[in-house]
Structures are given as C-alpha cells and as structure tokens.
Amino acid sequence: MATLTVPSAVPPVADDCDQLRKAFQGWGTNEALIISILAHRDAAQRRAIRRAYADTYGEELLRSITDEISGDFERAVILWTLDPAERDAVLANEVARKWHPGSGSRVLVEIACARGPAQLFAVRQAYHERFKRSLEEDVAAHATGDFRKLLVPLISAYRYEGPEVNTKLAHSEAKILHEKIQHKAYGDDEIIRILTTRSKAQLIATFNRYNDEYGHPINKDLKADPKDEFLSTLRAIIRCFCCPDRYFEKVIRLAIAGMGTDENSLTRIITTRAEVDLKLITEAYQKRNSVPLERAVAGDTSGDYERMLLALLGQEQ
Amino acid sequence: MATLTVPSAVPPVADDCDQLRKAFQGWGTNEALIISILAHRDAAQRRAIRRAYADTYGEELLRSITDEISGDFERAVILWTLDPAERDAVLANEVARKWHPGSGSRVLVEIACARGPAQLFAVRQAYHERFKRSLEEDVAAHATGDFRKLLVPLISAYRYEGPEVNTKLAHSEAKILHEKIQHKAYGDDEIIRILTTRSKAQLIATFNRYNDEYGHPINKDLKADPKDEFLSTLRAIIRCFCCPDRYFEKVIRLAIAGMGTDENSLTRIITTRAEVDLKLITEAYQKRNSVPLERAVAGDTSGDYERMLLALLGQEQ
Numbered sequence: 124m125a126t127l128t129v130p131s132a133v134p135p136v137a138d139d140c141d142q143l144r145k146a147f148q149g150w151g152t153n154e155a156l157i158i159s160i161l162a163h164r165d166a167a168q169r170r171a172i173r174r175a176y177a178d179t180y181g182e183e184l185l186r187s188i189t190d191e192i193s194g195d196f197e198r199a200v201i202l203w204t205l206d207p208a209e210r211d212a213v214l215a216n217e218v219a220r221k222w223h224p225g226s227g228s229r230v231l232v233e234i235a236c237a238r239g240p241a242q243l244f245a246v247r248q249a250y251h252e253r254f255k256r257s258l259e260e261d262v263a264a265h266a267t268g269d270f271r272k273l274l275v276p277l278i279s280a281y282r283y284e285g286p287e288v289n290t291k292l293a294h295s296e297a298k299i300l301h302e303k304i305q306h307k308a309y310g311d312d313e314i315i316r317i318l319t320t321r322s323k324a325q326l327i328a329t330f331n332r333y334n335d336e337y338g339h340p341i342n343k344d345l346k347a348d349p350k351d352e353f354l355s356t357l358r359a360i361i362r363c364f365c366c367p368d369r370y371f372e373k374v375i376r377l378a379i380a381g382m383g384t385d386e387n388s389l390t391r392i393i394t395t396r397a398e399v400d401l402k403l404i405t406e407a408y409q410k411r412n413s414v415p416l417e418r419a420v421a422g423d424t425s426g427d428y429e430r431m432l433l434a435l436l437g438q439e440q
Numbered sequence: 441m442a443t444l445t446v447p448s449a450v451p452p453v454a455d456d457c458d459q460l461r462k463a464f465q466g467w468g469t470n471e472a473l474i475i476s477i478l479a480h481r482d483a484a485q486r487r488a489i490r491r492a493y494a495d496t497y498g499e500e501l502l503r504s505i506t507d508e509i510s511g512d513f514e515r516a517v518i519l520w521t522l523d524p525a526e527r528d529a530v531l532a533n534e535v536a537r538k539w540h541p542g543s544g545s546r547v548l549v550e551i552a553c554a555r556g557p558a559q560l561f562a563v564r565q566a567y568h569e570r571f572k573r574s575l576e577e578d579v580a581a582h583a584t585g586d587f588r589k590l591l592v593p594l595i596s597a598y599r600y601e602g603p604e605v606n607t608k609l610a611h612s613e614a615k616i617l618h619e620k621i622q623h624k625a626y627g628d629d630e631i632i633r634i635l636t637t638r639s640k641a642q643l644i645a646t647f648n649r650y651n652d653e654y655g656h657p658i659n660k661d662l663k664a665d666p667k668d669e670f671l672s673t674l675r676a677i678i679r680c681f682c683c684p685d686r687y688f689e690k691v692i693r694l695a696i697a698g699m700g701t702d703e704n705s706l707t708r709i710i711t712t713r714a715e716v717d718l719k720l721i722t723e724a725y726q727k728r729n730s731v732p733l734e735r736a737v738a739g740d741t742s743g744d745y746e747r748m749l750l751a752l753l754g755q756e757q
Contacts, residue, residue, distance in 0.1 A: 244561065247598045257600045259593070260637040271629075275637075276576070279596035281564045283574045312588075320577040320592075 124402035126437035129163055139164070140176045143184065152191040154427040161204055162434035166398060169204055195386045196428040202394040203435065208245035211238070212253055214391060215246065215278070219261040224270050228356040229374070230391070231262065235277045236363035237370070240284050247278075269310035269353050276319035277360070283322040293328040294336075296321070300329070301337055304344045309353055318357070323364050330365060368400055372407035375416065384423045389432070393420075397435040405436065441719035443754035446480055456481070457493045460501065469508040471744040478521055479751035483715060486521055512703045513745040519711040520752065525562035528555070529570055531708060532563065532595070536578040541587050545673040546691070547708070548579065552594040553680035554687070557601050564595075586627035586670050593636035594677070600639040610645040611653075613638070617646070618654055621661045626670055635674070640681050647682060685717055689724035692733065701740045706749070710737075714752040722753065 134142075139160050146153035146160075161169065176184040188200055202210050211234045218227035234246055250258040259279045266274050296317050303311045321329065333341045342358050349355075362370035371392050378385035378392070396404055408416040417438050421429060451459075456477050463470040463477075478486065493501040505517055519527050528551045535544035551563055567575040576596045583591050613634050620628045638646070650658045659675045666672075679687035688709050695702035695709070713721055725733040734755050738746060 244598070251598075251600050251602075255600060255602055255604050257598055257637060257639070259597060260600065260639075263633045263637045271633075275593060275633075276596060279593060279598070280576060281561070281568075281574055281596070283568050283572060283577065285568075285572055287572050316580045316588075316592075320574060320580045322574070322577075 124400045125398045126401040126405065126435065127163070127165060127397045128437050129165055129168070133164070133168060136168075136171045136175045137179075139172050140179055143172070143176065143187075144180060147187050147191045154192065154196070155430070157188070157192070157200060158427070158431050158434050161200060162431060166207055170206055173204070192427070194428070195390065195424075196426065196431055198386075199390045199394060199428060199431045199435075202390060203397070203431075206249070207395070207398070208242065208249040209253065210395065211242075211246040212249040212258070214395075215250065215258055216254055216261065219258070219265050222265040222267075224266070225352045225355070226387075227266070228270055228274055228352070229359055231274050231278055232356060232359045232363055233391075233395070235274075235280065236360050237367045240280070240282045243278070244281060270356070272310060273315050273319070273353075273356065276315065280319055282320070285322065286324050287322075288324050288328040290328065290332075293325065293332045296329045297332040297336055300333060300341060301344075304341070307347065309345070309357060314357070318360055326361075326364055330361060368403040368407045369411075371396060371400075371404045372411055375404065375408060376412060379419050379423045386424070386428070389420070389424070393432050393435050397437075401436065441717050442715045443718040443722065443752065444480070444482060444714045445754050446482055446485070450481070450485060453485075453488045453492045454496075456485075456489050457496055460489070460493065460504075461497060464504050464508045471509065471513070472747070474505070474509070474517060475744070475748050475751050478517060479748060483524055487523055490521070509744070511745070512707065512741075513743065513748055515703075516707045516711060516745060516748045516752075519707060520714070520748075523566070524712070524715070525559065525566040526570065527712065528559075528563040529566040529575070531712075532567065532575055533571055533578065536575070536582050539582040539584075541583075542669045542672070543704075544583070545587055545591055545669070546676055548591050548595055549673060549676045549680055550712070552591075552597065553677050554684045557597070557599045560595070561598060587673070589627060590632050590636070590670075590673065593632065597636055599637070600642075602639065603641050604639075605641050605645040607645065607649075610642065610649045613646045614649040614653055617650060617658060618661075621658070624664065626662070626674060631674070635677055643678075643681050647678060685720040685724045686728075688713060688717075688721045689728055692721065692725060693729060696736050696740045703741070703745070706737070706741070710749050710752050714754075718753065 142156060142160055146156040161172075164172065173184045176182075176187075180187075185201055185204060188204070189197060192200065202213070205213060214230050215234055218230045235243060238246070247258050250256070254261070259275050262278060263271060263275045299313050300317060303309070303314050308314070317329070318326070330341050337344075342361055345354050345358050345361075347354065359370065374388055375392050378388040392404070393401065405416040408419070412419065417433055417436050420432050420436065424432060459473060459477055463473040481489065490501045493504075497504075502518055502521060505521070506514060509517065519530070522530060531547050532551055535547045552560060555563070564575050567573070571578070576592050579595060580588060580592045616630050617634060620626070620631050625631070634646070635643070647658050654661075659678055662671050662675050662678075664671065676687065691705055692709050695705040709721070710718065722733040725736070729736065734750055734753050737749050737753065741749060
C-alpha cells in the first residue's frame with residue numbers, strides 16, 4: 124500500500140540522467156524537474172539512475188544534489204534517493220552519533236521493528252559498507268543505561284519470521300511482562316529478553332494474551348508516566364509490531380501538530396514509508412484527524428520541500 | 441589449511457549415492473564405504489549428494505545414516521555431512537536446549553568468534569530454517585546471569601570485517617578492560633560491550649595495547665580463578681580471535697587427556713575444522729604435545745569412529 128506513483132512509461136535511465144544533469148546546470152536549479160523524476164521512480168529505478176549518472180558524469184548523483192539544493196528539501200531528496208537499506212543505515216548512524224534517548228530510540232525502534240528481519244540485516248550490511256563499523260557497535264558505544272540494554276539487542280536481532288505461535292509460552296511470558304510492569308521494573312532483563320528475541324507472531328500472541336488475562340492492552344500499563352522516554356520506547360516497539368500504520372500516523376501527527384514542524388520526523392516517515400505502506404498511514408491519518416494528510420502537510424511546509432513531500436504522498440502535480 | 445582430502449577424480453554424484461545406498465543395504469552396514477565416500481567430499485559435494493540421494497530414494501541421507509549406524513561414529517558422520525552453517529546451528533541448538541554454562545558457552549563462543557561474521561549470520565539463518573526459532577531467542581531463554589548477558593550479544597553480533605583500526609580507541613578500551621578486570625568486575629557492561637561489538641582487527645589491536653601498557657597479556661589477568669567458568673569463557677573469546685589454532689589445539693588436548701575421552705568435543709572440533717584450519721591445529725598439537733594428533737586420536741578412540749576421525753584428519757587409508 125505505497126503512495127509512490129511511477130509513470131506507466133518510464134523514460135530510459137540515460138534520459139533521466141540527462142534531465143537531472145540539466146536540472147543541476149546553468150543559472151539556478153530546476154527543482155521541479157528533480158522532483159518530477161526522482162519522486163516518481165522506485166528503489167530499483169533510482170539505483171539504476173545513480174549508477175548510470177556516476178558512470179556518465181564521473182560524479183555521484185547525491186553529490187550533485189547536495190551541491191545544488193539545501194535544507195529540508197535537500198534532506199528529503201537525498202534520503203528518498205538512497206536505497207532503503209542504505210537510508211536506514213544513514214538514519215541510524217545520525218542518531219547513534221548524536222545520541223539523544225528520545226528521538227534516537229524512536230528511529231532505531233522503527234528500523235528494528237517496522238522492517239522485516241531480512242531488511243534489518245540488509246541495513247546492518249549497508250552500515251558496514253558505508254561507515255566501516257557495525258551498527259550495534261555505534262549504538263553500544265553511544266547509548267547508555269537501560270536504553271543501551273534494550274536497543275543493542277533490538278537492532279542485533281534476527282527474529283524468526285514464521286507464523287508459528289507457542290500459546291503456552293505466550294501465556295507464561297504475558298505473565299512475566301505483567302509482573303515486571305506491576306513492579307515498575309521496566310528495564311528488567313526479562314522484559315528486554317522477550318521484546319528483543321521473540322518473533323513478531325509470538326509477540327502479538329503474547330500481547331493478546333496479556334489483554335485477555337489482565338483486561339487491558341499492555342501499552343496502557345506502560346503509560347504510567349507519559350513523559351518517561353524509556354516507557355515510550357517500549358510502547359513504540361509494541362506498536363511497530365502490532366499496528367505500524369497507527370504508530371507512523373502518530374509520529375506524523377506529532378511532527379505537524381503544535382508550534383513549528385518537526386521536519387526531521389516528517390521527512391523520515393514519508394521517505395521510509397512511501398514505497399511501503401504510506402497509503403495505510405494516510406488513511407489512518409484521515410480517520411484520526413478528519414483532515415487529509417496531504418492538506419496537513421501542505422499547511423505546515425512550503426516551497427520545494429512541500430512539493431517533494433506531496434509528490435511522495437502521491438498527489439497529482 | 442584444511443586436512444580434508446578429496447580425490448582428484450571425484451565420481452559422479454549419482455555413483456556416490458548408489459554406493460552409499462549399497463553401504464546401507466543388506467545384512468550389516470559397510471561402514472568403510474560410508475567413510476571412503478563422505479569423509480572425502482567437500483561441503484558443496486556433500487550437499488549435492490544429499491540432494492541427489494533424497495531425490496533418488498525418497499529418503500533423507502541423514503535419516504538413512506541414522507538408521508544404520510550409531511554412537512560416536514554416527515554423530516561424527518552426521519555432523520560432518522551437514523552443511524557448515526547447518527552443523528553449527530545443530531551444535532548451538534544442542535547446547536542452548538540443555539544449558540550448561542561451561543560446555544555450552546564454549547560451543548557458542550566458537551561459533552560466534554571463530555567463524556566470520558557472514559558465516560555466523562548463515563548459522564542464524566540455518567537455525568531459523570531448522571528449528572523455527574532464532575538462535576538468540578533460544579540462548580536468551582536458557583542461559584542465565586552473566587552468561588546470558590555475554591552470550592546473547594556475542595551470537596547476535598554482525599561485526600565489521602575490515603582491517604581498519606582506531607588506535608586511540610584501542611588505547612582507551614584497553615584501559616577500560618584493565619580497570620574492570622582489576623576490580624574483578626568481569627561481567628561489567630563495558631567488558632561485554634567491547635568484546636561483543638568491536639571488529640576482530642580492533643579487538644586484536646586493543647589486546648596488543650593491553651599487553652604493551654600493562655606488561656602481560658589480558659588473558660593472564662583473566663586467570664585469577666582458573667575454575668571460574670565465566671572467566672574461562674572470556675578467555676575463549678579472546679583466544680578464538682587471536683589464535684584460533686591454539687585455542688582448538690587445547691580443546692582437543694583436554695578432550696584426549698586424562699581418564700576417558702570427551703568424544704563430543706573431539707568430534708565437534710574435527711568436523712568443524714577439517715575443511716578450515718585443521719592442518720594448523722594438528723601442527724600446533726604436535727608442537728605442544730610432541731606427538732602427532734593422528735596418533736593421539738588413534739590411541740584414544742577405536743573402530744569406525746576412529747577411522748572416521750583419521751580420515752578427516754587426512755591420514756591415508
């Protein structure tokens with residue numbers, strides 16, 4: 124349920140490169156041309172364009188983009204143009220290096236829990252290639268305390284992906300989670316073990332069991348202190364497994380709401396989900412806010428940045 | 441530096457299957473024939489034989505083997521015939537399920553530290569396929585205390601594999617290791633973080649720095665209590681990175697030495713290293729014990745089991 128729109132007849136890669144080169148040259152940059160090409164090509168097509176562009180002009184496409192545009196628009200075009208695994212590696216590296224528990228753990232949770240196990244491993248491979256270190260190495264070196272204890276195994280996991288569920292285990296681990304939460308032992312080894320190693324299917328069974336047994340969703344019990352960043356990280360993990368569309372809807376909602384816009388989060392969610400499930404997220408947004416997401420984005424952003432996001436949201440130009 | 445010997449003219453796969461089938465049939469089993477084929481085929485050839493055998497006879501080769509032979513000989517043939525990643529998954533599963541800190545952690549340390557990062561990931565994939573769970577999930581569910589804290593990240597790591605070394609970091613992390621060891625804080629988060637996330641090249645630089653700075657190898661400081669299983673696990677990690685041949689030599693030496701033989705360890709090391717570096721290990725053994733490893737193995741084992749191990753050690757039949 125992507126929002127990305129790709130023309131039915133995509134021009135040859137050489138033509139795309141040629142057009143992009145023209146957009147960068149001469150007085151001023153043709154931003155509309157950049158958007159009309161890159162925001163309407165899928166990951167494989169963008170990869171082919173990057174390769175052909177470097178071969179033809181002896182310069183990286185991303186380098187040319189960075190030289191010509193700037194600010195939020197630049198960040199959106201760069202992040203979008205990157206391969207999904209490379210993009211996640213870049214996002215993870217940013218938050219690992221400038222560690223801040225709240226925003227940092229949110230990005231890492233999304234990468235660890237809202238992508239599949241194979242995709243998470245591809246991110247770790249891209250991280251090696253780009254940064255000459257491992258993702259877990261950087262997170263372990265910068266994050267601290269309970270956040271480190273939780274996030275290092277979270278991003279190191281290679282979870283089983285099958286549908287098999289052990290109902291007895293769901294029962295016993297729902298009980299463990301409940302007991303630890305009752306005692307406010309949120310950073311307990313057992314909570315971390317369960318959340319970081321069990322398969323998605325098994326975890327969903329455990330959370331359902333929790334709901335059945337204790338009369339309300341586990342996330343309600345994890346809201347004891349709404350301002351606690353660690354609790355909010357635990358809730359984000361659970362939501363990324365159970366209802367990623369509603370999780371992402373909320374991140375976008377908070378990015379737009381109130382004074383000022385959180386462009387970083389807005390760009391991250393739109394570029395990482397446009398080819399995945401952004402249609403579901405826009406539906407969740409409309410349902411929750413009674414406003415189309417496109418209108419909300421248009422109201423909070425402007426210029427080429429706005430046009431780029433709206434193109435990725437699938438709005439007709 | 442493998443010991444495996446493969447004939448210069450390997451028979452067609454169909455002939456190998458045919459011969460194996462004959463070895464299993466009729467009164468009694470032709471063990472010598474099984475050894476003469478399987479112990480002289482490399483991983484790709486064994487894989488091809490398994491596939492062709494299943495296609496031809498509608499039964500798994502490993503199943504046929506299990507029906508016909510038993511004991512240590514069976515275990516050696518089965519482990520050897522498995523693909524390297526699948527074999528490691530089986531070994532890891534055995535120790536995870538019947539958890540015992542000493543032997544269990546040794547097997548996991550070998551798989552995590554004496555294989556490359558890509559091979560470790562292949563083991564995790566094979567584990568999913570075979571056991572419908574993840575390796576880290578089973579280790580986390582069975583191991584306890586400091587062992588769990590150490591082994592779960594150890595087997596979840598995807599270490600950077602490049603040669604780059606940060607000398608400043610080697611310096612500062614050698615200091616951290618030294619301080620924690622001085623205070624006997626062996627299970628400290630920082631020791632675990634360093635050992636489980638840094639690349640092999642970086643770790644070796646750190647251990648060298650430790651030696652330079654404090655006048656003796658880190659492993660000497662980790663011998664405070666020679667009977668402590670956790671300390672011995674830390675030393676095994678360091679040795680698997682720094683000198684895998686000498687590490688494996690010692691495991692074999694201890695398996696053979698004294699009253700009785702530790703067949704499990706002997707079989708494990710010979711089957712996992714015959715295609716990798718068993719020649720180096722036999723050289724290290726000869727040097728350390730003034731006896732050829734083949735002679736020591738022959739002295740401590742017998743029958744088909746002995747013949748299987750000697751074949752894998754490259755001894756002419």
